[in-house]
Amino acid sequence: MQKDWPTLACPTADGIRFWGHEWEKHGTCTTLDQHTYFRIALEFKKRANLLQILANAGIRPGNFYSLGSIKQAIERGVGYTPFIECNVDPSGNHQIFQVYMCVDSSATSFIQCPVFPHGRPCGSNIEFPSFSDGSDITNDEL
DSSP states (O other): OTTTSOOTTSTTSOSHHHHHHHHHHTGGGSSOOHHHHHHHHHHHHHHHOHHHHHHHTTOOTTEEEEHHHHHHHHHHHHSSOOEEEEEEOTTSOEEEEEEEOEEOTTSSSEEOOSSOOOOOOOOSEEEEOOOOOSSSOOGGGO
């Protein structure tokens, strides 16, 4: 879990609190037990492979892109339009914060989200911030 689902917001944390939050907010809405929920979530993460999808579209960490180009790249990669939530850095730049994608009730396929969350909106030009997730992959290798 440390490698495959780190908390990038606080990379020095061990992740227990973060994963507990993910289970409470999302996992408890399913019929899955905790182990199955996290196993399937990691399978979907691997299937989506968002970092590779974005890299294939020329979208790399540390640069600014239009919101539309990011959404289109993900839609081409997984077949469905994501909802992208942004935060604002101390300099006032909008940054990708979260990418929301939905799965069917049997947890077997991506689906078009019936509704999108009421997250923090993005500007038209957003940053894909550089990050370090503790893995061997660097931003240059994407």
